[in-house]
Amino acid sequence: MKDLLKALAAATMLGLAAAGTAQAQDPTKACFIYVGPIGDFGWTYQHHQGLLQLEKEMGDAVETAYLESVPEGADAERAIERFARSGCDIIFTTSFGYMDATNKVAGRFADVKFEHATGYKREHPNVSTYNSKFHEGRYIQGVIAAKMSKAGVAGYIASFPIPEVVMGINAFVLGAQSVNPDFKVKVVWANTWFDPGKEADAAKALIDQGVDIITQHTDSTAPMQVAAERGIKAFGQASDMIKFGPQTQLTAIVDEWAPYYVERVKAVRDGTWQQQDVWAGLKEGHVVMAPYTNMPDDVKALAEETEEKIRSGAFNPFTGPINKQDGTAWLAEGEVADDKTLLGMNFYVEGVDDQLPK
Amino acid sequence: MRIELVKRPQHSAMFSALSPFIALALTLGAGAIMFALMGKDPLEALYYFFIDPLRETWSLHELAVKAAPLILIAVGLAVCYLSNNWNIGAEGQFIIGAILGSMLPVMFPELQSWIVLPLMLLMGILGGAAYAAIPALLKTRFNTNEILTSLMLVYVAQLFLDWIVRGPWRNPEGFNFPETRNFHSYAILPEIWPASGRAHWGFVFAILAALALWFVLSRTLKGFEVKVIGQSPRAGRFAGFSRARMVIFAFLVSGALAGLAGISEVSGAIGQLRPSISPGYGFAAIIVAFLGRLNPLGIIAAGLVLALSYLGGEAAQISIGVTDKVARSFQGMLLFFVLACDMLIHYRIRISRPVRAIGGEARAHV
Numbered sequence: 001m002k003d004l005l006k007a008l009a010a011a012t013m014l015g016l017a018a019a020g021t022a023q024a025q026d027p028t029k030a031c032f033i034y035v036g037p038i039g040d041f042g043w044t045y046q047h048h049q050g051l052l053q054l055e056k057e058m059g060d061a062v063e064t065a066y067l068e069s070v071p072e073g074a075d076a077e078r079a080i081e082r083f084a085r086s087g088c089d090i091i092f093t094t095s096f097g098y099m100d101a102t103n104k105v106a107g108r109f110a111d112v113k114f115e116h117a118t119g120y121k122r123e124h125p126n127v128s129t130y131n132s133k134f135h136e137g138r139y140i141q142g143v144i145a146a147k148m149s150k151a152g153v154a155g156y157i158a159s160f161p162i163p164e165v166v167m168g169i170n171a172f173v174l175g176a177q178s179v180n181p182d183f184k185v186k187v188v189w190a191n192t193w194f195d196p197g198k199e200a201d202a203a204k205a206l207i208d209q210g211v212d213i214i215t216q217h218t219d220s221t222a223p224m225q226v227a228a229e230r231g232i233k234a235f236g237q238a239s240d241m242i243k244f245g246p247q248t249q250l251t252a253i254v255d256e257w258a259p260y261y262v263e264r265v266k267a268v269r270d271g272t273w274q275q276q277d278v279w280a281g282l283k284e285g286h287v288v289m290a291p292y293t294n295m296p297d298d299v300k301a302l303a304e305e306t307e308e309k310i311r312s313g314a315f316n317p318f319t320g321p322i323n324k325q326d327g328t329a330w331l332a333e334g335e336v337a338d339d340k341t342l343l344g345m346n347f348y349v350e351g352v353d354d355q356l357p358k
Numbered sequence: 359m360r361i362e363l364v365k366r367p368q369h370s371a372m373f374s375a376l377s378p379f380i381a382l383a384l385t386l387g388a389g390a391i392m393f394a395l396m397g398k399d400p401l402e403a404l405y406y407f408f409i410d411p412l413r414e415t416w417s418l419h420e421l422a423v424k425a426a427p428l429i430l431i432a433v434g435l436a437v438c439y440l441s442n443n444w445n446i447g448a449e450g451q452f453i454i455g456a457i458l459g460s461m462l463p464v465m466f467p468e469l470q471s472w473i474v475l476p477l478m479l480l481m482g483i484l485g486g487a488a489y490a491a492i493p494a495l496l497k498t499r500f501n502t503n504e505i506l507t508s509l510m511l512v513y514v515a516q517l518f519l520d521w522i523v524r525g526p527w528r529n530p531e532g533f534n535f536p537e538t539r540n541f542h543s544y545a546i547l548p549e550i551w552p553a554s555g556r557a558h559w560g561f562v563f564a565i566l567a568a569l570a571l572w573f574v575l576s577r578t579l580k581g582f583e584v585k586v587i588g589q590s591p592r593a594g595r596f597a598g599f600s601r602a603r604m605v606i607f608a609f610l611v612s613g614a615l616a617g618l619a620g621i622s623e624v625s626g627a628i629g630q631l632r633p634s635i636s637p638g639y640g641f642a643a644i645i646v647a648f649l650g651r652l653n654p655l656g657i658i659a660a661g662l663v664l665a666l667s668y669l670g671g672e673a674a675q676i677s678i679g680v681t682d683k684v685a686r687s688f689q690g691m692l693l694f695f696v697l698a699c700d701m702l703i704h705y706r707i708r709i710s711r712p713v714r715a716i717g718g719e720a721r722a723h724v
Binding site for chain 1: 414416417420423424520524533534535536540556623627628629630632633634635636637668669672673675676677679681682
């Protein structure tokens with residue numbers, strides 16, 4: 001018992017000592033809140049890769065910590081507050097559902113910087129938001145799908161009908177129709193971000209309905225594996241999933257968070273951190289296409305050309321003329337959608353063979 | 359030598375009191391071994407798990423936030439389980455209570471008055487109770503298995519919540535994201551002591567509910583009825599107690615408390631409805647009810663211990679870098695040891711030497 005007390009006292013003192021010596025020369029502490037397990041090979045995995053890259057690039061200048069599988073809701077606020085109190089200089093909250101919790105805690109800890117992924121609320125000067133233009137990659141995937149598919153129909157495994165996912169479906173359809181105006185997309189709503197069983201079932205159901213290309217906006221590798229078993233082609237999501245379908249993956253949209261994390265942590269260290277709202281894509285290297293594989297050279301060339309067009313800014317996937325699903329005009333010839341409409345998108349463009357869940 | 363379990367003629371009062379503590383000690387011991395195997399200092403790990411979250415005021419507040427729904431739901435479940443009604447659907451009653459309670463601030467945000475909050479709490483209670491009445495009526499009318507019906511209704515409630523926040527109740531200013539508008543200030547359950555942390559009145563409700571049910575169960579005829587029907591329905595019938603009425607009573611009480619927990623959580627801790635509002639409180643409360651030995655006062659303690667294990671799991675993740683799965687194994691071990699130690703109440707352990715050991719030839723074994 002005496003030893004236990006001693007140990008407790010020692011641990012307490014260590015804690016105090018650590019708090020007392022926090023100086024500018026000390027490592028900058030960057031902390032991450034994850035919604036899933038770091039081994040999901042999708043969304044959370046990629047954020048954690050960003051953390052690892054951050055450690056590698058900044059070495060002793062940075063100290064990191066993370067909490068995985070933090071539920072969205074009341075638990076998130078506690079987890080973020082714990083980080084804020086434990087001496088973190090900058091806290092990355094990497095899921096949309098942490099939005100209000102992040103802002104609430106930010107109001108109480110003015111000295112700590114907060115970076116919220118995929119949200120839109122910046123209620124305090126110490127809150128920034130960041131997200132990536134994944135739809136740029138989806139447009140390229142649509143182009144490839146229309147070139148590769150013999151059936152002329154692709155299967156799309158979607159998570160939740162939020163603007164980002166709807167935007168992705170639309171971009172994919174627009175890309176495909178730029179090659180084949182009659183191209184069809186079948187959508188299955190899995191209502192989950194990560195559930196390998198459900199995602200596999202969705203992939204099987206789609207293949208049974210005759211699609212010969214699968215793409216997904218969910219985070220597990222299950223659809224890729226099902227596509228590999230059935231001998232059709234598929235696109236990876238969030239990370240390069242080529243290991244799970246060496247003969248199957250055409251390309252993957254890779255979320256590359258590391259450059260952003262390094263930039264922001266360095267900004268905190270230099271004292272140049274400013275509130276901002278970042279929505280970056282291929283151009284900034286936040287969205288990266290995995291190598292184009294398992295396709296003929298002409299398709300590969302077209303994909304690369306499309307990628308280059310988007311990267312250089314010469315082309316925006318949402319450029320008119322585009323009609324809404326019901327045939328009414330949305331964008332006139334040459335008109336480009338503004339970011340605000342895209343970030344709140346709740347309608348399909350013409351050609352999507354699905355009813356948007358309301 | 360061998361170890362035997364011998365049934366006690368009557369249950370042991372001493373072990374009734376001691377068994378939770380033995381279980382706790384065994385959990386700590388097994389936990390220390392687990393940490394040692396992971397290459398962590400067991401003392402340091404246990405310190406972060408069980409002491410660190412108690413060191414600071416804000417963290418105690420968080421403990422209360424986490425424990426409040428667990429205790430509120432679990433005391434209601436105790437009434438069910440004592441009367442032999444297996445309500446597994448508290449999670450669904452929690453959600454429906456939260457939805458019905460949120461109706462005013464979501465649908466009529468312009469109604470800003472002190473009357474809003476009491477009405478919300480009342481509607482939360484009614485919503486939870488009404489939702490629990492479904493499996494109760496199915497059981498009394500059609501003799502269905504309430505374990506299945508109450509459990510399946512959880513999924514119905516979850517999908518209903520999912521639908522309503524994506525559809526009719528979606529925040530018009532929220533960029534189409536699936537969540538309702540934020541509650542206005544009259545619809546927020548206040549914090550008990552705002553200067554020091556964010557524990558809200560839900561914790562007070564939990565303690566009051568536990569005290570009230572403790573009184574009912576141990577001091578009133580209704581409490582006696584609950585226990586008699588639970589232990590011996592036949593004896594209950596002879597005493598003139600109605601089994602059907604007890605089914606309804608138990609489900610209504612536990613549904614009402616789960617509904618109150620739901621609206622308190624949404625109004626006090628979250629401030630809006632979202633596709634998921636509970637990390638499984640309704641199921642974790644089943645563990646809490648049994649850890650607390652179905653006694654409302656024990657449930658207060660059990661709720662705090664389970665809440666502590668969540669907080670400690672986070673503290674340990676941050677400070678010594680163990681995964682969140684460790685917290686889950688801790689909770690599993692705790693439940694296992696509690697149930698295992700309860701055996702000591704009805705059985706005693708006898709260590710006996712085989713009779714043959716007295717004889718000369720058996721010496722060889724020694």
